[in-house]
Amino acid sequence: EASFDPKEHQHLRYNPLRDSWVLVSAHRMKRPWAGQVEKPPEKHVPRHDPRNPLCPGNTRANGELNPDYDSTFVFENDFPALQPHAPDPGSCEDPLFQSKAARGVCKVMCFHPWSDVTLPLMKKEEVVKVIDKWTELVEELGATYPWVQIFENKGAMMGCSNPHPHCQVWASNFLPNEPALSDRCQRAYHQKHGEPLLLHYAKQEAEKKERVVVESSDWLVVVPYWATWPYQTLLLPRRHILRIGDLTTAEREGLADIMKRLLTKYDNLFEVSFPYSMGWHGAPTGPHLKEDNSHWQLHAHYYPPLLRSASVKKFMVGYEMLAQEQRDLTPEQAAEKLRNLPEEHFKTRED
Amino acid sequence: EASFDPKEHQHLRYNPLRDSWVLVSAHRMKRPWAGQVEKPPEKHVPRHDPRNPLCPGNTRANGELNPDYDSTFVFENDFPALQPHAPDPGSCEDPLFQSKAARGVCKVMCFHPWSDVTLPLMKKEEVVKVIDKWTELVEELGATYPWVQIFENKGAMMGCSNPHPHCQVWASNFLPNEPALSDRCQRAYHQKHGEPLLLHYAKQEAEKKERVVVESSDWLVVVPYWATWPYQTLLLPRRHILRIGDLTTAEREGLADIMKRLLTKYDNLFEVSFPYSMGWHGAPTGPHLKEDNSHWQLHAHYYPPLLRSASVKKFMVGYEMLAQEQRDLTPEQAAEKLRNLPEEHFKTRED
Ligand SMILES: O=P(O)(O)O[C@H]1O[C@H](CO)[C@@H](O)[C@H](O)[C@H]1O
Ligand SMILES: O=P(O)(O)O[C@H]1O[C@H](CO)[C@@H](O)[C@H](O)[C@H]1O
Helix, strand or coil, X not given: CCCCCCCCCCEEEEECCCCEEEEECHHHHHCCCCCCCCCCCCCCCCCCCCCCXXXXXXXXXXXXXXXXXXXXXXXXXXXXXXXXCCCCCCCCCCCCCCEEECCEEEEEEECCCCCCCCHHHCCHHHHHHHHHHHHHHHHHHHCCCCXXXXXXXXXXXXXCCCCCCEEEEEEECCCCHXXXXXXXXXHHHHHHHCCCHXXXXXXXXXXXXXXXXXXXXXXXXXXCCCCCCCCCXXXXXXXXXXXXXXXXXXXXXXXXXXXXXXXXXXXXXXXXXXXXXXXXXXXXXHHHHHCCCCCCCCEEEEECCEEEECCEECCCCCHHHHCCCEECCCHHHHHHHHHCCCCCCCCCCCC | CCCCCCCCCCEEEEECCCCEEEEECHHHHXXXXXXXXXXXXXXXXXXXXXXXXXXXXXXXXXXXXXXXXXCCEEEECCCCCCCCCCCXXXXXXXXXXXXXXXCEEEEEEECCCCCCCCHXXXXXXXXXXXXXXXXXXXXXXXXXXXXXXXXXEECHHHCCCCCCCEEEEEEECCCCHHHHHHHHXXXXXHHHHCCCHHHHHHHHHXXXXXXXXXXXXXXXXECCCCCCCCCCEEEEECCCCCCHHHCCHHHHHHHHHHHHHHHHHXXXXXXXXXXXXXEEECCCXXXXXXXXXXXXXXXXXXXXXXXXXXXXXXXXXXXXXXXXXXXXXCHHHHHHHHHCCCCCCCCCCCC
């Protein structure tokens, strides 16, 4: 029998945050691609577009006027999936027809007054302002809501129609599936091993080095051992931190720096403004603020879809939807590629 | 407080096959769509394309020659994600770096010699041949492999590059995540309630009617109460059946008929060859053939991405990836739309 080579031999890897497995079949990268290619992103985005509802001074769909903001800007989503006062659906005896009330708020947050910048092209001080505002929103909404989900959909490929740099913040009166699962997994690990799962993991990865993309004294970015998306990464603080609000000023500055470095590498990979969905997971809030959540470690997930080039993405379909996620290159190959890319952005920002 | 209306008031619904929740926010359909639109599928597909590796008599990427087949045709995937003899990755002490051997086979199955037909446009006898071949493959591969996943990716939007009607069959030496979860859920329900989950569910839906799309004496198609994709459906036999191999000849004929009816409605919805991923779930095989699997009920899932029109799909991104799946119309609205569509295909097949 041949000796095992992860680049040649398919195998399964365990995701301890989701208690599930991913199929790694790196030899699949050899197959030719004749499938759908994505449209390249808009070449020229104007700095200010009078018809863009996210720009300073413009009117939004509901008739409200945006202020002439010069840093971040937060407003309530005009088409919120979660509203604060939805009535209760009532209960049903049958276990197969169960529903529950869902209440919450959805906010949109612009990162910058200009439409033609993205996080990696923003100044470090400007990114710090974004992190400060995230912190504020988690503290404000997390005072009552058990979960506050910060997420960014970037690029048309990720269902994002607006090139203006922005993210969303959805707070809910329930713990959604993904954080609920992650909570269970982190809690069980902590109970068994007496250490937070992701704290132990970060230490191991910092020593092993093979999956590290960028690192600093406070932060670490790796392609996780169990990554499902081709260039998926996990952003972790090195010390034990439950929530974004627990970061020191220096750690927020370090975070701005490491985000800029990671996102610059992402853009440089295929010389395109790299599409992704990203989001923060930290210990639950609201009623959970009073509980012991020491099994939690703050982290951000980046899920970018591109696989082969700026226009060929990974399709999570068929086998992935019905059976199990499958990836076509090893996490170590992805990390090496990203690590070796320059930290200077292929585009320069015009001020 | 207003009285609850599922079309107006967001709420959560429980998916008993995955032990998770979906957020239903039907009022979101009111928001305008300015995002990515998908390319319409190729207008004219030639019946026989000399360069298409799936057509009869053509040569494939690996140099093999397809026979001049006149019904279904099965061959080994030229770029398999699962191969029968991959070496074992070996074991690691650390619980955060766990891997396992993955072995299996990947087959491709053409449904018909012509590239310009799809299942709804095929004759009933031709669809019966597809079902017979599925049965044969599950019996053959399932003799040793614990899981045999039949799935069809249809349309470029679903990562499928080839218009020739075909599906794939991947058999593995492990129970993948999705069937493993479904097995756990069905088993727990059966233990608690003394009846198979999906058998009870089908009876309830057949009475309630509001989520039924098509039905016959042997089969039922519903938009499940917990559907996540806009027009997702669940295809169920009415009697207790563990695996596709347990169907009688009459039930296979009934299946061909109900599939044609469902898929015709799908195509008629936006007058386009409807993209989807579909697949079969039945009781596990191989070593599980000797176990009691009476908690299982055979079923097929259809996961179609289109939401608003032939070119606007639902993006499962951001909140969905990081927190929880969310849908923009109620399952009852989707079922009603599909139910009211004609059962005659908007296109006629030219023989
Ligand atoms: O096997 P194909 O058709 O080349 O590939 C397609 O289906 C596979 C199985 O669902 C997916 O892993 C691929 O991402 C998709 O492009
Ligand atoms: O809120 P948006 O940007 O209009 O919509 C986008 O993000 C949402 C949250 O991830 C998704 O539910 C939508 O499918 C997607 O198109």
